[in-house]
Amino acid sequence: MMNRILPAGLACTLLLTFGCAKKNEFQAPPAPEVTVQHPEQKDVTIYAGFPGRLVASDDVEIRARVKGFLKTIDFEDGQRVQKGDLLFTIEPEEYQAAVKSAEARLAQAQATRKLADATLKKNQKAWETKAVSELDVLSAEAEMESSEASVMETQAALDNARLDLSYTEIRAPMAGRLSRRTLSIGNLVGDGTSTLLTTLVVEAPIDVFFNLDERALLPFLQGGIRNTKPGKAIPPVKLELADGSMHDEEGEVNYIDPEIDPDTGTLRARAVFANEGVKLLPGLYGKILIPENVKDAIMVPDLAIQRDMSGAYVLVVTAENKVESRYIKRGVLVGSNRIVEEGLAADERVIVEGTQRARPGIEVRVAAPKQEKENH
Known part of the structure; x- marks a missing residue:
């Protein structure tokens, strides 16, 4: 009898214990937390880069001229x-002797002219009294003109001899x-x-030749680059060296080819740098950076930009704290920020931290700004 009562009592105890427990309910996980910021909007200067090669602004072959x-x-x-x-120095003795010889011939010609001048004056005076014939006067005049020509000839020979002598000293x-x-x-x-003896290369200033493609050239053409002097339509440029470092001088574009190369579709240009201290050498490669001022550029941290098969996009948080994607057109990098050319408004809240936990359509919690966290 006791054996049948005990199981019944145990059943009642279990029923009371489990029958009174609360029903199991699913607890949804909290919304992921993200950090957002508005895009930065301000005027910035960006640079378009064009590969180029450094060339000596001048070079001269030093040759022997005698x-x-x-x-x-x-x-x-x-x-x-x-x-x-x-x-x-070339041995000058032969040319020194030639100069002395030319000086002697000039002295002789000058003496002959002096005699011819005296003879002419004498015959002209005698002709006044008919002491000599007219033919004698004409002959004296011809002799005078011949002696003057001889002086001119020997003077030119002396000048040439002196010039040859000067060529025996070859100077920079x-x-x-x-x-x-x-x-x-x-x-x-x-x-x-x-004979070629050596070559002299001018290192300062130094030129950089580079090519402008059609896309980069069109804004300058529209700005009237052909109606101004070289260097006026294009602002001062910078030079980035092969190791990524920046040369510490600004350059000026002082020449542009008159026509586009039909084979490459580019326009050749030249920039000149003062090259003080001779920090640049001919033959080096570099990149010419031409500045462009962009007004009210919209920028977001480059790390906030993601990509998929459709292109580049950022995640934004709406007023209802819902995540949406914005496909954008990326511009150039300015420091750690990227210019957004299209697809994003300046007043939108862009997710900059927590992008791995966010996806379009879900609700998120927006983290308090760092300053507020620090105050708490």
Whole structure:
């Protein structure tokens, strides 16, 4: 009997225990928290980059202009020189002798002219009294003219001899850096040709040649680049070097080709930099950066921009705290921010943190700004 009562009592106890428990209800997880900010809107300067190569603004082949044996070399290979510095000397003795010979011939011609002048004056005076014939006067005049021509001829020969003598000293025509010499002392130079001795390269200022594509060129054409002097329509430019560093001088675009290259569709241009301190060398590669001022540019952190098969987009939070996507047209990077050219309004709230927890259509909680958190 007791065995049958105990299970019944246990059943009642269990029924009372579990029958009075609360019904199990599903608790929805809290909405994900995100951090938002409005796009930054302000005037910014952006730069369009064009690859280019640095070229010496000038270079000169130093050549022997007279024949002779090389007597001295007055520089070291690679040396920087100033205008007028002595570079080479060709043995001058032959040309010094030629100058003396020309001076002697000039003196002789001047003496002959002096005699012819005295003879002419004498015959002209005698002709007044008919002491000489008219033919004698005419002959004296012809002799005078011939002697004057002889003086002019010998003077020109002397000038030429002095010029040849001056060519025996070869000097730097401008400041720059010399390449290595091509000949050593004792070699015969100028034997039928103007022998190349070395090359002088002007390092400062220095030129950068680059090409403008049609898309970049059109705004400048519309701005009247062809109606102004070079350098006036295009603002000062910057130079980015191959390692990404920026040259510390601004340059000026001082030349643009008159027509577009039909093969490349580009317009060749040249920018010049002062190159003080000779920090730039011919042959280096660089990138010319042309500035453009953008008014009221809309910018968002570049990390907030995502991509899918349809393109670039950002996630925004509506007034109802719902997530929506905005497909945008990306512009250039300005620091850590990216300019948004199309697709986003300045008053929208862009998700900048928590994008991995947000997706279009869900509700989110907007985190308090960092300053408010710090105050609490």
